[in-house]
Amino acid sequence: xxxxxxxxxxxxxxxxxxxxxxxxxxxxxxxxxxxxxxxxxxxxxxxxxxxxxxxxxxxxxxxxxxxxxxxxxxxxxxxxxxxxxxxxxxxxxxxxxxxxxxxxxxxxxxxxxxxxxxxxxxxxxxxxxxxxxxxxxxxxxxxxxxxxxxxxxxxxxxxxxxxxxxxxxxxxxxxxxxxxxxxxxxxxxxxxxxxxxxxxxxxxxxxxxxxxxxxxxxxxxxxxxxxxxxxxxxxxxxxxxxxxxxxxxxxx
Amino acid sequence: xxxxxxxxxxxxxxxxxxxxxxxxxxxxxxxxxxxxxxxxxxxxxxxxxxxxxxxxxxxxxxxxxxxxxxxxxxxxxxxxxxxxxxxxxxxxxxxxxxxxxxxxxxxxxxxxxxxxxxxxxxxxxxxxxxxxxxxxxxxxxxxxxxxxxxxxxxxxxxxxxxxxxxxxxxxxxxxxxxxxxxxxxxxxxxxxxxxxxxxxxxxxxxxxxxxxxxxxxxxxxxxxxxxxxxxxx
Numbered sequence: 001x002x003x004x005x006x007x008x009x010x011x012x013x014x015x016x017x018x019x020x021x022x023x024x025x026x027x028x029x030x031x032x033x034x035x036x037x038x039x040x041x042x043x044x045x046x047x048x049x050x051x052x053x054x055x056x057x058x059x060x061x062x063x064x065x066x067x068x069x070x071x072x073x074x075x076x077x078x079x080x081x082x083x084x085x086x087x088x089x090x091x092x093x094x095x096x097x098x099x100x101x102x103x104x105x106x107x108x109x110x111x112x113x114x115x116x117x118x119x120x121x122x123x124x125x126x127x128x129x130x131x132x133x134x135x136x137x138x139x140x141x142x143x144x145x146x147x148x149x150x151x152x153x154x155x156x157x158x159x160x161x162x163x164x165x166x167x168x169x170x171x172x173x174x175x176x177x178x179x180x181x182x183x184x185x186x187x188x189x190x191x192x193x194x195x196x197x198x199x200x201x202x203x204x205x206x207x208x209x210x211x212x213x214x215x216x217x218x219x220x221x222x223x224x225x226x227x228x229x230x231x232x233x234x235x236x237x238x239x240x241x242x243x244x245x246x247x248x249x250x251x252x
Numbered sequence: 253x254x255x256x257x258x259x260x261x262x263x264x265x266x267x268x269x270x271x272x273x274x275x276x277x278x279x280x281x282x283x284x285x286x287x288x289x290x291x292x293x294x295x296x297x298x299x300x301x302x303x304x305x306x307x308x309x310x311x312x313x314x315x316x317x318x319x320x321x322x323x324x325x326x327x328x329x330x331x332x333x334x335x336x337x338x339x340x341x342x343x344x345x346x347x348x349x350x351x352x353x354x355x356x357x358x359x360x361x362x363x364x365x366x367x368x369x370x371x372x373x374x375x376x377x378x379x380x381x382x383x384x385x386x387x388x389x390x391x392x393x394x395x396x397x398x399x400x401x402x403x404x405x406x407x408x409x410x411x412x413x414x415x416x417x418x419x420x421x422x423x424x425x426x427x428x429x430x431x432x433x434x435x436x437x438x439x440x441x442x443x444x445x446x447x448x449x450x451x452x453x454x455x456x457x458x459x460x461x462x463x464x465x466x467x468x469x470x471x472x473x474x475x476x477x478x479x480x481x482x483x484x485x
Contacts, residue, residue, distance in 0.1 A: 204444045210466050213446050214453055217293065219436060219465035220286030222316070223473045225270065225279055 013198045014191065021190035028186025029179050036178045042170030044129035046162035048136040050144065052076055052118045052155055072118050072155065080111040082150065083122060083143050091142045096134060108132075109139060119159060129168040136162040269346060271322040272374045283316075283323045286467055293464045294434055301402060301412040301432040303336075303461075305425040307452035309418050311440035312469035314342040317415035325377035329410040332369065334380045336414040336428055338389035341382030343415055347372045354383030359397045365404050378409070389417075394427040402431050419452040429461035436464050441471045
């Protein structure tokens with residue numbers, strides 16, 4: 001069936017199912033809010049930054065040698081891997097008396113450095129802010145202590161340790177973001193559903209439908225009967241008839 | 253749930269003959285429009301018998317038949333409304349008549365047309381209810397007796413309106429379609445499916461019915477507002 005959908009028809013479909021769309025959108029937002037606030041455990045992040053640079057003794061001669069800087073930047077790639085390796089993490093777990101494996105801990109740690117910079121940021125995500133701070137600091141400290149043994153250089157300096165803050169904000173879940181996403185998804189699903197229902201509904205609806213698809217002339221249209229169309233009570237019919245009969249009999 | 257309650261409401265309302273109870277209502281006016289269109293549609297040969305049917309059940313056949321009968325009667329024609337639905341008769345409900353004798357009695361030859369028809373509250377409108385439900389409606393309706401009834405009724409009435417069972421469910425209306433001058437198909441907006449309506453049209457055409465046209469029933473009001481408030485104080 002060849003069909004062109006005009007803008008007006010699209011609008012009609014949306015208008016007809018506007019409450020369904022609103023309900024789906026609202027429902028999605030409410031579900032997302034409930035999940036965000038009651039189901040998901042909030043997680044917190046803490047970051048520690050360290051800088052990779054030659055120690056003071058090594059850089060007396062030429063403090064800003066371009067090659068040294070480049071070497072350091074490239075070393076960072078290696079360091080990123082080392083930080084997340086069990087060699088470091090096992091020590092962290094031991095020192096903090098944690099009951100988790102190094103794999104689990106590794107998943108909580110993100111190491112990132114800005115391009116071409118000597119600063120590396122270690123971010124730890126955990127369900128407890130205090131634990132995140134402790135893990136971040138402990139990891140970087142352990143790394144700093146261990147790196148001279150591993151690489152026989154001592155060029156890691158802690159730039160800014162993670163700090164405890166009061167009333168920390170969880171990084172995840174983000175209620176506003178989740179609800180906004182749910183709203184948009186809900187709206188899309190609602191609109192999609194409206195069109196799907198419209199497409200699946202193959203009933204005759206309008207005068208045009210009859211002439212277009214049945215090819216029969218339309219004799220007339222009866223609109224939905226409402227209370228006001230019914231007029232006075234049914235009883236009137238009988239009473240009026242009774243009086244008429246009586247009138248006739250009197251007259252004739 | 254909404255749909256169900258709405259259906260029930262409409263079914264209850266179908267028991268009223270709006271064209272007679274509230275002749276000034278827009279609904280009654282819409283029936284008069286159909287009356288006019290029917291008269292235009294049958295210029296060459298006068299429309300003396302009209303069969304009203306639909307594709308499926310509960311699409312508004314009985315309500316349309318009763319109201320059409322009423323508007324034709326209001327025009328001064330002597331109208332006989334025949335309840336040819338010998339399976340689920342409803343016309344006697346609409347007019348609050350008893351159904352102890354009617355069409356089926358006539359068809360088995362026990363009663364005459366005079367004995368079986370009943371007058372109604374609407375002037376010029378008589379009703380032939382279905383009578384007791386027989387076990388073989390299709391055979392009865394296709395019988396010579398039915399043909400005889402049509403002939404007989406044509407002599408004393410200007411117009412016969414037949415309320416029949418749905419086309420897709422049983423063959424009754426196809427059988428009857430040969431006996432009448434015109435057939436009108438009732439389609440309920442939002443309920444009748446395209447395929448069903450098309451199939452009904454095919455079946456009626458196969459039985460050589462003179463399909464006059466379609467009535468779209470239960471059309472949502474808001475889109476046809478322009479009928480309203482005209483001379484309706």
